[in-house]
Amino acid sequence: MQLDAVQSAAQEQFGKQSHRYGKGHILQNVDDVIAAASQMALPARAEVLDVATGAGHTGLYFAGLGHRVTLADIAQPMLDRVRETAAERGLQVTTRQHAAEQFPYAEASFDLVTCRVAPHHFSSPPDFIAEVARVLRPGGYFLLIDGSVFDDEPEAEAWLHQVEKLRDPSHNRLLSPRTWTQLCERSVLRVTSVELKEFKQPNLEWYFETANTPPDNRVAVRRLIETATDAVRRCCKVGVEEGKTVWWWPRLTLIARR
Secondary structure (H helix, E strand, C coil): CCCCHHHHHHHHHHHHCHHHCCCCCHHHCCHHHHHHHCCCCCCCCCEEEEECCCCCHHHHHHHHCCCEEEEEECCHHHHHHHHHHHHHCCCCCEEEECCCCCCCCCCCCEEEEEEECCHHHCCCHHHHHHHHHHHEEEEEEEEEEEEECCCCCHHHHHHHHHHHHHHCCCCCCCECHHHHHHHHHHCCCEEEEEEEEEEECCCHHHHHHHHCCCHHHHHHHHHHHHCCCHHHHHHHCCEEECCEEECEEEEEEEEEEC
């Protein structure tokens, strides 16, 4: 598997930090996935692909419903943990190691492709979306959940990008709802639902520990928070609660059909 620089950084980062994404992680709460799934009319036993599965929370939810699920990730340690969790829960799943920009699957292989809180690490979102469209069956669904930026808010977008890159150097770019919609439409995916909700980050220290942020970068992030503009504070609700720095991450849920 040949990787570009962005992919290699993601593989290294999530391989090292895989132990932080299982039980107790905020992504273990799949209420957002459940809400999105209620808008889909899947076959009784759908073929599901969960891309950049991480600890597998999304894919395992669909496996628990009785669907046939393939969980894919660029980092093998993540897949190892997914298999352990699936075995603990008595679930049968398939795991595959590959990048998000090139899939090893035939055309029209899946009824649903999901990707949750990962695409901001991808080196080529257009290639990712093109692959999603290629492997979806006619009428199949695409579910994207990820951190995002508000349309037409350049100051907040630039600030979030700086913070994310310092916090986790494997971060690439947060994209706006409009940009994701345009990428889908170019690949003949019809967007049926776009929702941007504010998602509260637990606190700054948790944020650092999850990514093992280097000390100098932590200092730089704190400086960015202290000097955040009014536009950033309005969009991201930067503040202090019980002595801890918090902010609200715009989180996008997008559903499209092939």
